[in-house]
Amino acid sequence: MTAITDAPALPQLSRNLTTARLPKWAPAVVAVLSIALGCAIGAGTGLTSHIQWGLIAALLFLALSYGLSARIEGHRQAKDRFATSVIWVAFILAVVPLISLMVYTVQQGASVVDGNFLSHSMRNVVQSGPGGGIYHALIGTLEQVGLATAMAAPIGLLTAVYLVEYGRGRLAKVVTFFVDVMTGVPSIVAGLFVLSVWNILLGFAFSGFSGSLALAILMMPVVVRSTEEMLKLVPNELREASYALGVPKWKTILRIVLPTAIGGITTGVMLAVARIAGETAPVLMLVFGADAINTDPFNGPQQSLPLFIWQQYASVNNSFGYARAWGAALVLIAFVMGLNLIARGIARWRSPKAGH
Known part of the structure; x- marks a missing residue:
C-alpha cells in the first residue's frame, strides 16, 4: 500500500484587504471639520443664509472624505466611502427641513394649545381678539x-x-x-x-x-x-x-x-x-x-x-x-x-x- 501524503497547505489569505484603513471615528471628525470650515467660509464671505453654510459644509464633507480615503485607503475604497457620504448628506438634507418644521411649529403653537383651546369653538369670538378654540x-x-x-x-x-x-x-x-x-x-x-x-x-x-x-x-x-x-x-x-x-x-x-x-x-x-x-x-x-x-x-x-x-x-x-x-x-x-x-x-x- 502506498502511503498517503498530506496535501500541501494552502497559503493563508491576509485579512487586511488594504494596506491601511481609516479609524471608525474618522467620518465624525471629517464631519465636524467640514461644519467648522463651512461656517468659517460662510461668515468670511458674508453669506447670511445658514442654508448656504450647510451646503458648503456638505460639499466640503464629500471632498474631504474622498480625498482622505483615497490617500490612505486607495481609490477603490474612496469611491465606496464617497457613495456612503452622498447617502448620508442626502439623508441629512431630507431630515433637517422636517425637524425644523416640527421645532418651529411647536415653538409657535405650544403656547396656545391647552384645555380651553381644545374644548371651545369660534362661536361669538372676534377673529382679531383672543380666545376661541378648535x-x-x-x-x-x-x-x-x-x-x-x-x-x-x-x-x-x-x-x-x-x-x-x-x-x-x-x-x-x-x-x-x-x-x-x-x-x-x-x-x-x-x-x-x-x-x-x-x-x-x-x-x-x-x-x-x-x-x-x-x-x-x-x-x-x-x-x-x-x-x-x-x-x-x-x-x-x-x-x-x-x-x-x-x-x-x-x-x-x-x-x-x-x-x-x-x-x-x-x-x-x-x-x-x-x-x-x-x-x-x-x-x-x-x-x-x-x-x-x-x-x-x-x-x-x-x-x-x-x-x-x-x-x-x-x-x-x-x-x-x-x-x-x-x-x-x-x-x-x-x-x-x-x-x-x-x-x-x-x-x-x-x-x-x-x-x-
Missing part, C-alpha cells in the same frame, strides 16, 4: 375623514383583491390604468368633480359629507395600491395548500390571504387617512367651514382643521389669528403623527414572527 374643527375633521375612510377603504380593498386574485383580462388592465391616473389627481380636481356632480347636477347642499366624497376619491387609489402590494407578498404556497384541501377560492381569500396581509393592509389604510387629513382645497370648495359646532356632517357647513388654519392665518395683521393657526397646525401634525405611529405599531404587531 373643538368644532376637530369634530369636523374626525367625521369627514371617518366617512371618507368608510367609503374608500372597502372599495379599495375589494378592488385590490380583484386585481390580485381575479384580474387577468382587459378589465383588470383598465382598472389598473385608472387607479394609476387617480393617484396623481390633484385634490382641487377631486373637489371640482364632486361639486359639479353631487352639488350642482344632483342638487345636494354643501355639507361635510360633500367634502368626504372628495376625500374618498383621493384616498381610494392609495388604499388600492398599498393593499395590492400587500396581497402580492402573501406566499402562493398558502393559497395552493388551501386549494389542495378543497377550500373554495373565495373562502381562501377570506380566511387565508386577508388575515395574512391584514397588518400591511391596515398600515396602508392608516397612511391613506393621514394623507387626506391635511387636505384643504376640497373642504374649502364643498364644506365652506363654520364657526359653530356642527356634529351633523350631512346637513349644513362644517369646519375642519386644515380649513381653520387657512382662515385664521388669512387674517391680516392679526397676532391672535396667527397663534390659533399655529396651535391648530400643531394639533393636526400630532394627529397625523399619531396615525403613522399606530400604523407602524399594527404592522409590527401583525408581521410574521420567526418560528411561527
Whole structure:
C-alpha cells in the first residue's frame, strides 16, 4: 500500500484587504471639520443664509472624505466611502427641513394649545381678539375623514383583491390604468368633480359629507395600491395548500390571504387617512367651514382643521389669528403623527414572527 501524503497547505489569505484603513471615528471628525470650515467660509464671505453654510459644509464633507480615503485607503475604497457620504448628506438634507418644521411649529403653537383651546369653538369670538378654540374643527375633521375612510377603504380593498386574485383580462388592465391616473389627481380636481356632480347636477347642499366624497376619491387609489402590494407578498404556497384541501377560492381569500396581509393592509389604510387629513382645497370648495359646532356632517357647513388654519392665518395683521393657526397646525401634525405611529405599531404587531 502506498502511503498517503498530506496535501500541501494552502497559503493563508491576509485579512487586511488594504494596506491601511481609516479609524471608525474618522467620518465624525471629517464631519465636524467640514461644519467648522463651512461656517468659517460662510461668515468670511458674508453669506447670511445658514442654508448656504450647510451646503458648503456638505460639499466640503464629500471632498474631504474622498480625498482622505483615497490617500490612505486607495481609490477603490474612496469611491465606496464617497457613495456612503452622498447617502448620508442626502439623508441629512431630507431630515433637517422636517425637524425644523416640527421645532418651529411647536415653538409657535405650544403656547396656545391647552384645555380651553381644545374644548371651545369660534362661536361669538372676534377673529382679531383672543380666545376661541378648535373643538368644532376637530369634530369636523374626525367625521369627514371617518366617512371618507368608510367609503374608500372597502372599495379599495375589494378592488385590490380583484386585481390580485381575479384580474387577468382587459378589465383588470383598465382598472389598473385608472387607479394609476387617480393617484396623481390633484385634490382641487377631486373637489371640482364632486361639486359639479353631487352639488350642482344632483342638487345636494354643501355639507361635510360633500367634502368626504372628495376625500374618498383621493384616498381610494392609495388604499388600492398599498393593499395590492400587500396581497402580492402573501406566499402562493398558502393559497395552493388551501386549494389542495378543497377550500373554495373565495373562502381562501377570506380566511387565508386577508388575515395574512391584514397588518400591511391596515398600515396602508392608516397612511391613506393621514394623507387626506391635511387636505384643504376640497373642504374649502364643498364644506365652506363654520364657526359653530356642527356634529351633523350631512346637513349644513362644517369646519375642519386644515380649513381653520387657512382662515385664521388669512387674517391680516392679526397676532391672535396667527397663534390659533399655529396651535391648530400643531394639533393636526400630532394627529397625523399619531396615525403613522399606530400604523407602524399594527404592522409590527401583525408581521410574521420567526418560528411561527
